[in-house]
Amino acid sequence: MLSLAPWAVAAAAAALWLLAVGYRLGWRWRLRAIPLVRPMPPFLGHLKMFRRQPMYLAYEEWQRRYGGIFLCFFGKNPVVVLSDPDLIRQVAVKQFAKFHDRPSIVAMPSGRTRDKRLTAIRSGLLVARGGYWGSLRAAMNPLFHSTALQSYNSVMNSCVGRFLERLQDMSAPAANSGSGPAEGAAAPAAGAEQPAAAADGEGGGGQQHAEHDAQHTAAGGSDAALAALAAPAEPAAPAAPAAPAAPAELDVHALLGRMTLEVIGTAAFGVDFITEGDEQDLKEGKPNLVAAVKAIFSAGNFTPSNGAGVVFRLVPDWMEPLFFVLFLRLFGPMARKLEYARSTLMSTADLLMQAARKQAVARGEEVHMVQTDWRWWSQDWADQNPYKGVTPAPNSVLDMLMRATNKETGRGLLDVQIAAQSNTLIAAGYETTANAIAFAIFCLATHPEAEARLLAEVDAFGTDKEPSLDDAPRFPYVEAVMHEALRLYPPAHTTNRECTAPGGATLVGADGRQYHIPQGVWVHFNIWGLHHSEEHWKEPRAFRPERFLDEDEVASRHPNAFIPFGLGPRNCIGFKFALQEMMISLVRIYQRWTFKLAPRQSQPLPLRMGITLAPKDGLWVTPHPRHTNGIAATAASVTAAA
Numbered sequence: 001m002l003s004l005a006p007w008a009v010a011a012a013a014a015a016l017w018l019l020a021v022g023y024r025l026g027w028r029w030r031l032r033a034i035p036l037v038r039p040m041p042p043f044l045g046h047l048k049m050f051r052r053q054p055m056y057l058a059y060e061e062w063q064r065r066y067g068g069i070f071l072c073f074f075g076k077n078p079v080v081v082l083s084d085p086d087l088i089r090q091v092a093v094k095q096f097a098k099f100h101d102r103p104s105i106v107a108m109p110s111g112r113t114r115d116k117r118l119t120a121i122r123s124g125l126l127v128a129r130g131g132y133w134g135s136l137r138a139a140m141n142p143l144f145h146s147t148a149l150q151s152y153n154s155v156m157n158s159c160v161g162r163f164l165e166r167l168q169d170m171s172a173p174a175a176n177s178g179s180g181p182a183e184g185a186a187a188p189a190a191g192a193e194q195p196a197a198a199a200d201g202e203g204g205g206g207q208q209h210a211e212h213d214a215q216h217t218a219a220g221g222s223d224a225a226l227a228a229l230a231a232p233a234e235p236a237a238p239a240a241p242a243a244p245a246a247p248a249e250l251d252v253h254a255l256l257g258r259m260t261l262e263v264i265g266t267a268a269f270g271v272d273f274i275t276e277g278d279e280q281d282l283k284e285g286k287p288n289l290v291a292a293v294k295a296i297f298s299a300g301n302f303t304p305s306n307g308a309g310v311v312f313r314l315v316p317d318w319m320e321p322l323f324f325v326l327f328l329r330l331f332g333p334m335a336r337k338l339e340y341a342r343s344t345l346m347s348t349a350d351l352l353m354q355a356a357r358k359q360a361v362a363r364g365e366e367v368h369m370v371q372t373d374w375r376w377w378s379q380d381w382a383d384q385n386p387y388k389g390v391t392p393a394p395n396s397v398l399d400m401l402m403r404a405t406n407k408e409t410g411r412g413l414l415d416v417q418i419a420a421q422s423n424t425l426i427a428a429g430y431e432t433t434a435n436a437i438a439f440a441i442f443c444l445a446t447h448p449e450a451e452a453r454l455l456a457e458v459d460a461f462g463t464d465k466e467p468s469l470d471d472a473p474r475f476p477y478v479e480a481v482m483h484e485a486l487r488l489y490p491p492a493h494t495t496n497r498e499c500t501a502p503g504g505a506t507l508v509g510a511d512g513r514q515y516h517i518p519q520g521v522w523v524h525f526n527i528w529g530l531h532h533s534e535e536h537w538k539e540p541r542a543f544r545p546e547r548f549l550d551e552d553e554v555a556s557r558h559p560n561a562f563i564p565f566g567l568g569p570r571n572c573i574g575f576k577f578a579l580q581e582m583m584i585s586l587v588r589i590y591q592r593w594t595f596k597l598a599p600r601q602s603q604p605l606p607l608r609m610g611i612t613l614a615p616k617d618g619l620w621v622t623p624h625p626r627h628t629n630g631i632a633a634t635a636a637s638v639t640a641a642a
């Protein structure tokens with residue numbers, strides 16, 4: 001085993017430090033027109049400050065101090081943070097051609113690569129760059145046009161149906177249940193021996209939690225939701241002799257995570273995406289989609305401010321891929337988990353794609369998919385796959401992309417490119433949507449007047465009808481609640497771009513001041529800060545859905561003050577899908593249930609910043625059925641009870 005002399009390690013660290021400082025001084029000079037967050041700590045740059053408070057709260061504080069544009073450093077990388085909606089618009093829309101890419105957390109060599117895994121990683125829409133991103137986005141846009149969206153109504157409704165069944169099972173009042181529930185499972189409310197979620201400051205970003213948050217994130221973004229997938233909850237068993245029944249407490253965020261994974265998994269893969277997770281499959285290396293998603297979300301992350309991500313911010317760009325390989329070697333178990341996840345998801349997508357292709361060809365239909373030699377896994381992965389012999393549904397993402405054309409090449413998409421999108425959609429669409437619905441439920445549980453107004457709208461529609469996309473205009477208040485929850489708690493608190501134009505780009509402030517952004521600089525849109533800014537919102541901390549209904553208030557607001565799904569041609573491709581899923585879920589859930597916060601749920605809502613912004617430690621509620629003896633509890637009676 002190679003042992004390094006201490007002086008060699010010290011010399012290497014000193015060299016890295018000098019390099020990072022040198023890089024920063026160079027950038028600082030070129031970006032001198034933009035206010036710099038002070039102090040600028042010498043080694044990690046401002047990343048170190050994110051150890052004290054999560055990035056979104058630091059950005060909010062710096063926005064108050066420095067205004068709508070400021071500069072900070074992630075190690076060697078300069079990051080221009082925008083909270084001014086006009087400047088955001090210039091980057092996202094007006095000068096989009098100069099900012100169409102996102103920064104790579106690990107700089108990958110551009111151009112073709114022989115590495116099959118790397119090809120698969122780089123093929124996803126979220127990280128795609130340059131002309132490839134444009135042609136892929138154009139090929140994928142039809143998946144989210146209204147005809148396609150209509151076809152997702154039934155998947156969404158049936159997944160909400162399953163959610164309601166689970167809720168029903170778990171909501172049986174618990175009386176003296178002795179056994180500890182699984183996370184996400186029903187728990188006895190009164191006198192429960194569960195550690196109460198820690199009280200936190202507004203937004204949950206109190207300093208005392210920053211360290212914990214970072215570790216929690218590194219260990220997995222949605223542990224609660226995923227624990228619920230792996231261990232489906234059993235209804236709490238009643239004990240004898242019966243004590244007075246207390247309403248069951250449950251983590252509704254975990255249940256919602258299970259539901260949104262089923263929705264996006266079914267839409268992406270075109271098969272019934274059952275979330276009966278099986279740890280055993282992961283251990284034995286047998287393909288299991290849920291275990292794979294779980295492995296991805298728990299295999300650590302590369303967010304720049306914590307874990308392994310920090311390393312990449314200190315070494316020169318050209319060394320990043322080398323460090324990536326080294327990192328995977330050093331962290332064997334994590335590398336194995338990622339390998340398992342990639343092989344499971346990709347081999348399953350491949351299996352289903354081939355089945356869909358065979359069927360389409362047999363029917364004489366046109367298929368454009370270009371077949372390549374991209375498989376790295378052994379035949380065992382296909383042989384042991386539970387979806388062997390299954391054909392994906394006609395309107396699934398896999399099926400539709402097989403027929404798409406790449407505008408750049410004039411040919412179909414490559415098989416690896418199609419398969420990579422099922423991963424991407426799950427990664428981008430599962431946790432974000434679960435968090436958004438959970439935040440809406442939290443807001444309604446803490447605002448009975450808003451809940452009553454929403455119930456009245458739901459009841460006017462009907463208490464046993466399944467809503468579809470066409471019904472959306474019948475739910476203006478539900479929509480206002482969704483928007484207000486997305487404003488107060490944007491699951492994507494920040495989004496990003498990189499300036500790729502060789503000559504850079506110049507942004508112009510409202511006062512005429514010019515800010516030159518050189519090529520290679522990262523730009524962040526401070527969505528959280530913008531959504532909470534007093535400059536753009538009346539009472540920004542208040543939950544007031546009416547602000548989205550009052551025409552005067554809407555007209556007086558900056559049109560880009562509300563950007564939970566980003567902005568411009570590179571905004572969230574799934575935003576209509578997400579809104580449709582939120583609408584269908586909220587209507588179906590509130591047809592049957594209302595929620596009160598469980599005693600263990602602390603307020604203000606503690607938040608956890610991972611890849612997304614999520615309720616920390618879940619959202620603990622007691623569900624209350626609205627139908628007693630077949631009669632719906634009316635909106636008025638619910639308000640009175642609250």
Ligand code: HEM
Binds near residue numbers: 137424494495567570
């Ligand atoms: C409430 C739920 C969601 C929120 C808050 C959300 C938010 C966002 C945001 C802020 C971005 C970055 C946009 C930008 O940089 O301007 C994004 C990108 C993206 N989202 Fe979503 N999203 C949600 C749900 C979904 C769903 C359900 C899907 C898939 C069906 C999805 C797929 C994507 C993809 C593929 C991208 C990358 C687009 C690109 O780079 O071209 N998202 N999302």
